[in-house]
Amino acid sequence: MPVITLPDGSQRHYDHAVSPMDVALDIGPGLAKACIAGRVNGELVDACDLIENDAQLSIITAKDEEGLEIIRHSCAHLLGHAIKQLWPHTKMAIGPVIDNGFYYDVDLDRTLTQEDVEALEKRMHELAEKNYDVIKKKVSWHEARETFANRGESYKVSILDENIAHDDKPGLYFHEEYVDMCRGPHVPNMRFCHHFKLMKTAGAYWRGDSNNKMLQRIYGTAWADKKALNAYLQRLEEAAKRDHRKIGKQLDLYHMQEEAPGMVFWHNDGWTIFRELEVFVRSKLKEYQYQEVKGPFMMDRVLWEKTGHWDNYKDAMFTTSSENREYCIKPMNCPGHVQFSTRG
Numbered sequence: 001m002p003v004i005t006l007p008d009g010s011q012r013h014y015d016h017a018v019s020p021m022d023v024a025l026d027i028g029p030g031l032a033k034a035c036i037a038g039r040v041n042g043e044l045v046d047a048c049d050l051i052e053n054d055a056q057l058s059i060i061t062a063k064d065e066e067g068l069e070i071i072r073h074s075c076a077h078l079l080g081h082a083i084k085q086l087w088p089h090t091k092m093a094i095g096p097v098i099d100n101g102f103y104y105d106v107d108l109d110r111t112l113t114q115e116d117v118e119a120l121e122k123r124m125h126e127l128a129e130k131n132y133d134v135i136k137k138k139v140s141w142h143e144a145r146e147t148f149a150n151r152g153e154s155y156k157v158s159i160l161d162e163n164i165a166h167d168d169k170p171g172l173y174f175h176e177e178y179v180d181m182c183r184g185p186h187v188p189n190m191r192f193c194h195h196f197k198l199m200k201t202a203g204a205y206w207r208g209d210s211n212n213k214m215l216q217r218i219y220g221t222a223w224a225d226k227k228a229l230n231a232y233l234q235r236l237e238e239a240a241k242r243d244h245r246k247i248g249k250q251l252d253l254y255h256m257q258e259e260a261p262g263m264v265f266w267h268n269d270g271w272t273i274f275r276e277l278e279v280f281v282r283s284k285l286k287e288y289q290y291q292e293v294k295g296p297f298m299m300d301r302v303l304w305e306k307t308g309h310w311d312n313y314k315d316a317m318f319t320t321s322s323e324n325r326e327y328c329i330k331p332m333n334c335p336g337h338v339q340f341s342t343r344g
Contacts, residue, residue, distance in 0.1 A: 003054045021047040021188065024059050034061040036070050036192060037185040044070075046136050046171075046185040062192060062224035069097050074134065074187040075124075075196045075222040076102040081178040082123040083108075083218075092180070093155040093206060093215055100232065101196075101221035105204050107155065108216055112201050117218070121198045127175075131191040135174040136184065144170040144181060155206065156181055195229040196222035295336035301326040307335045 004012045004023055012026060020038025024031045024047075038045050039058040044066060051057065060067045076095030079102075083090050087108055095104035110116075139147070141164060148156035159181070164170060171184050187193060199219045206212035223229040240246070248254050253270030256263070266274060285292055301319065304310040309317070309331060318329045330336055 002051050004057050007058050017050040017052045019048050019050055036060050036067045036187055044185050047188045068224055070185055071192050072097045072102045072222045075193050076104050077180045078124050078193055079104050080180055081127055081175040082120055084178055091155055103217050103219045105215040105217050117198050128190045128193045132176055133189050134186055137172045138169045139172055141166045195226050196220055298327045298329050301328055304328050
């Protein structure tokens with residue numbers, strides 16, 4: 001029977017398998033209420049997962065970085081729950097955690113408007129405020145496939161067919177009538193998912209392949225409490241005021257044209273600022289005894305093959321050919337700078 005060792009070194013002995021939630025409740029009702037998940041022998045698990053052998057256990061709460069990520073991931077499932085209620089024929093693709101939030105790619109037979117996004121966020125809040133329990137169920141590969149096939153979720157079926165071994169036991173997470181598939185962990189109850197906002201929509205190809213169907217990606221942000229959410233939204237608002245694209249236009253500093261993608265037409269005031277910044281940077285380089293060098297902007301493809309950049313980034317590199325040689329504009333400085341040290 002398991003002996004559970006806590007972060008402070010104390011141990012708790014049990015004569016039966018226990019979950020992180022069981023241990024949290026054993027410690028105290030306050031910790032049980034705050035428990036989002038557990039870390040068992042270094043691995044994140046759901047609050048309901050059973051521990052059958054001796055283990056090191058940490059209780060994960062919203063104060064932990066992992067707890068916040070779990071909240072965000074569960075908000076992606078909440079988005080799925082809401083969108084299936086509003087537009088039942090939507091097909092769900094993937095909904096991962098990203099910096100400061102989450103997104104979900106969906107196949108929907110309408111283009112989402114701002115009004116649609118607002119209605120979707122409203123429904124998410126209505127569902128979250130019900131504080132329903134999230135139920136986890138480990139099932140066989142065949143049961144998972146049958147579950148999503150019966151629901152017409154072709155993207156989930158594709159994930160099972162192409163990415164999950166037949167002897168694996170996928171985790172299904174039930175949000176009332178809605179079900180999603182994930183490795184987890186997720187929050188045990190939606191009371192943890194009250195502080196979120198949908199931010200924007202964009203297009204995204206299924207599996208990032210332009211040969212596949214274009215899906216709609218819905219971005220959101222989520223936080224552990226209202227104060228953190230408001231602080232984040234305030235930071236975004238302040239950053240928008242300092243957006244160089246907005247300021248550049250307002251102050252007539254520069255413009256860009258379709259004929260020169262990624263390149264700048266500097267106006268007089270903008271170029272004056274640019275040169276003054278160069279003077280400032282050079283003064284700091286001199287102050288801290290750095291040496292300034294200048295290498296070519298374009299080098300033979302052979303160099304980029306040697307450095308490994310070609311294999312990893314060729315699709316994003318700009319190339320041109322001349323006299324039977326292929327050249328690439330440098331995507332970064334370091335490969336060129338290395339040449340100063342390796343010259344004979």
